[in-house]
Amino acid sequence: MKVDILVLAVHPDDAELSCSGTIAKHIQLGKKVAIVDFTAGELGTRGTAEIRLNEAEDSKNILKLVARENLGFRDGFFKNDEAHQLELIRIIRKYQPEIVLANAIEDRHPDHGRAALLSDEACFYSGLRMIKTMDKGLDQPAWRPKNVFHYIQDRYIEPDFVIDITPHWEIKEASIRAFKSQFFDPNSPEPASYISSAEFMDFVEARSREMGHKIGTKYGEGFTKTKTIAVNDLFEVL
Ligand SMILES: [Zn+2]
Numbered sequence: 001m002k003v004d005i006l007v008l009a010v011h012p013d014d015a016e017l018s019c020s021g022t023i024a025k026h027i028q029l030g031k032k033v034a035i036v037d038f039t040a041g042e043l044g045t046r047g048t049a050e051i052r053l054n055e056a057e058d059s060k061n062i063l064k065l066v067a068r069e070n071l072g073f074r075d076g077f078f079k080n081d082e083a084h085q086l087e088l089i090r091i092i093r094k095y096q097p098e099i100v101l102a103n104a105i106e107d108r109h110p111d112h113g114r115a116a117l118l119s120d121e122a123c124f125y126s127g128l129r130m131i132k133t134m135d136k137g138l139d140q141p142a143w144r145p146k147n148v149f150h151y152i153q154d155r156y157i158e159p160d161f162v163i164d165i166t167p168h169w170e171i172k173e174a175s176i177r178a179f180k181s182q183f184f185d186p187n188s189p190e191p192a193s194y195i196s197s198a199e200f201m202d203f204v205e206a207r208s209r210e211m212g213h214k215i216g217t218k219y220g221e222g223f224t225k226t227k228t229i230a231v232n233d234l235f236e237v238l
Helices: 014-028 049-063 082-095 110-125 166-177 198-214
Strands: 005-009 033-039 067-073 099-102 147-151 161-164 220-225
Touching: 005 014, 005 082, 005 110, 014 033, 014 049, 014 099, 014 147, 014 161, 014 166, 014 220, 033 049, 033 082, 049 067, 049 166, 067 082, 082 110, 099 110, 110 147, 161 198, 166 198, 198 220
Parallel strands: 005 033, 005 099, 033 067, 099 147
Antiparallel strands: 147 220, 161 220
16 A cells, blocks of 8 residues: 555654644645554553554544554564564555654654664665565565655754644644543553653643744644755745
């Protein structure tokens, strides 16, 4: 199944926290978007792997993704090595995305930066036809996305560009809240975590407001680039 945008995320909820407004915007523009989560987030303080997989499915329906799958890598202990590269190359060739959105290049959670590098390298190697992969018993042709952009999650990173998500703020919030086990719930008997306070959701909104402020809109999502952005027409840049 070919998609326009493939979102790679090491934990279910990374994509929602960082770029779900951009996802919702492009789906509304008629683009096909899929998310591939690397792990089930099984090391998270709250919830279980099974609960988070169900929550990821709920968010898929809220965002209207064409596909979402989980690679079952080990949370915290996955490596940027040949086995993980080949698995990701198989995914990139399967979905043939024009654009890949990947984890923040560095962040509070060490998995994020490692996943970012793994994603960058797999997108490059996926374009090398001498690397052989198979899906459902068939050889896959080489495929390299036109661009890989990194979203910005917990720690502030100066963005290379910002997308206006003002009309999509509510769907972003709803997609995050689909992860009920993770975020603020005053009735939850589970232990508090870094992301379970009421203040954390305020922070997520503040970050979107800060990014929006940079471009003169109410809400925005920032991204960093991996290579120089080519512009056809100066008037395409807002
Ligand atoms: Zn994460």
